[in-house]
Amino acid sequence: MSQQTKSDYVDDVDVDDDWDDHPTDDELEATVENLEASGFDVEVVSDAEEALDVLVSEIPAGASVMNGHSTTLEEIGFDDYLGEGDHDWENLAADIWSIDDDAERDAARRAAQTADYFLGSVNGIAQDGTLVAADLSGSRVGAYPFAAQNLLLVAGVNKVVEDVEAARERLHEFAYAFENERAQEAYGVESYPSKELVYRQEGTEGRTTVVLVEETLGY
Template identity: 85%
Template sequence: MSDQTKADYVDDVEVDDDWDSHPSDDELAEAVENLEASGFEVEVVEDAEAALDALVDEIPAGASVMNGHSTTLEEVGFDEFLHGDDHDWENLAAEVWSIDDDEERDAARRDAQAADYFLGSVNGIAREDGALVAADLSGSRVGAYPFAAKNLLLVAGVNKVVEDVEAARERLHEYAYAFENERAQEAYGVESYPSKELVYRQEGTEGRTTVVLVEETLGY
């Protein structure tokens, strides 16, 4: 596991900084409207501190909680909070990463996909389509998103809001994975690849998936 942030890789990655531009107020409102029309709950918050409060408030005492790797979750302070003592949750992440045997740990990670609350982020938000785009190498993060998790909490900076699904996928491949590849080499000694990509167009279960949009530049 790694607690490094995007800032650790900025000097090592050549990317177009326009991918971190913020939407206008009208564009953000359009994104929220279309995400809600697609079945997602949406909460817009001012900053990282408010994002952490929003995430914590969503999770009831006694719930089992798991998270996929997310620089955004780290930046808002959720990883630190999860591994602290200020909650009454079942911390599945701590249980998983305490297992030394590789096969047992992988099995526990699969089971944890079905947590009461699974948290993560996305790489692009398509404002016109009301859709979310995310990917990872193994699928250990996005595997929980479509169905496995009982409840899904996704947090993202508004810098991830782009025009449509095509632009969201382009942001994923041309921008986000340049950073993720650097992180993977630092953390795991291997290169990453967006081998398992999800275009999350609609949520059919009311209240299952909440998107916390933060009016700051967060993650990649």
């Protein structure tokens, strides 16, 4: 199926649009400082095009690359870039979805959690520097805490909220509504935030980079 954006589902969900409000300059600055103090590298960029440039520059030739589903990655053009093959990376996602056997494909998906570079997004970013994300199977957030060698997370500043409680509320009351609609259209099943990650600190220097885009992206 063709790639989808949040706008494709906006008429099918009943959500509070305030969850997409942007932080003030001072709030964003404090969030960046707290993310860095928590061990995350941070890049703040102005738009989706610049975000894609950062990702491409971060991944070296020959690296194995995997991405969990992310509307944000689709919106900045990363999925198209990865699929077009205009790079020297090992595209693990393409390898996985070329496997016909269900058991073999599941095994490959698990192995891909340890990619050299795993890319994704989060559903909420607390101003104290905590990241919050969830998915149904864990195939996305499973790589975040440890498995992936390097982690690149891209998020619009619309995901920055006051605290962890608000980040989790944004996940359950806002992001889940969109993901549930997407899952039903893409897979014919409902989604659920059954495996939730609260990511407070990165202990390995240089492992995790958060790219904050000064636009409204994803959910």
